[in-house]
Amino acid sequence: MNILHSLQNSSIAPLLLSTIFGLVLGSFLNVVILRLPGGWQVFFGSMFSRCPQCERRIGWYDNIPVLSYLLLRGCCRSCGKRISLQYPLVELIMAVITTWLFHNYGPTPYFFLYTLFFALLLAVAVIDLRLGTIPDSLVIFGCLAGMTASVLTPFPGWINALIGMILGCMVPLVVATIYEWLRNKTLIGGGDIKLLGMIGAFVGWQPLGSILFYSAFLGLLVAVGCRFIGKSDRLPFGPFLAIGTVLTLFAPHSS
Structure with missing residues (x-):
């Protein structure tokens, strides 16, 4: 049986989607946490993420929730300085929350x-x-x-x-x-x-x-x-x- 077809007919796929949704939402929350207290625009400012140390623009491939942090070993690709552990932690916490909520409440x-x-x-x-x-x-x-x-x-x-x-x-x-x-x-x-x-x-x-x-x-x-x-x-x-x-x-x- 096709693996993708099997996943689509199981409860794993919706839970997986809810986990991905949580990771993406956690990534957005990091933007809110960084920009909102400083009075920066969250929705209408620059859509590109930047390293808080060297201020260089971060490419999409370095902005994948949790995965990019692990691949980069917690450092900026441009300047090599440490990236705060806050970023993957917020993404993971939000992913756990959305997965748990979907498991209990569904869509x-x-x-x-x-x-x-x-x-x-x-x-x-x-x-x-x-x-x-x-x-x-x-x-x-x-x-x-x-x-x-x-x-x-x-x-x-x-x-x-x-x-x-x-x-x-x-x-x-x-x-x-x-x-x-x-x-x-x-x-x-x-x-x-x-x-x-x-x-x-x-x-x-x-x-x-x-x-x-x-x-x-x-x-x-x-x-x-x-x-x-x-x-x-x-x-x-x-x-x-x-x-x-x-x-x-x-x-x-x-x-």
């Missing part, structure tokens, strides 16, 4: 909805790790996308999404304001507050408590570990909110 609206949601979370987490800031444009777009999707899909429903977005912003804002008034220290940044509002717009208000618990617990563990090894820099909270969301939505729960 349904929820596959595309959750793909967009986790792509936004991944971009926000990496930007926050790199720069310690969360672009307003990403979370505002996410809030609008989440609310729009809530009208078009049964879950979580637009009322739950609206409540989730409002509570996601208001609860941490009130807590942070009280903490700052009592301790004269910043507990959580404005970008993190808006990010939780975006998360609420996508998942509704019900999971927000668990998301905050997981995020705070993980953040505390890492902070204690950093203090133990002598690092006292302020940790960005966006990545912990992203991980807390994943754990809340997809960790096994007892029935």
Whole structure:
């Protein structure tokens, strides 16, 4: 039997396509992560990728997700300087996400909805790790996308999404304001507050408590570990909110 015909009639081909889709989407996310915080055009600027070190244009054959990084051994073809490991990691993480989502939801609206949601979370987490800031444009777009999707899909429903977005912003804002008034220290940044509002717009208000618990617990563990090894820099909270969301939505729960 022809191998290609066999693949087309199996469940492997759609999963493979979803993996490739994730790799390509991850490559685009790297563009967003690099250009958006600096105010560069993501869609309407130069369509060509350039080495951040020597600024020479990167050919398409050196822009194949993950594969090009491996073939080039993590170095620029032109100047030979190291390419950040961020690029293949973001591509691989996004590929794992889209493959997992397609396996569970198939070609349904929820596959595309959750793909967009986790792509936004991944971009926000990496930007926050790199720069310690969360672009307003990403979370505002996410809030609008989440609310729009809530009208078009049964879950979580637009009322739950609206409540989730409002509570996601208001609860941490009130807590942070009280903490700052009592301790004269910043507990959580404005970008993190808006990010939780975006998360609420996508998942509704019900999971927000668990998301905050997981995020705070993980953040505390890492902070204690950093203090133990002598690092006292302020940790960005966006990545912990992203991980807390994943754990809340997809960790096994007892029935």
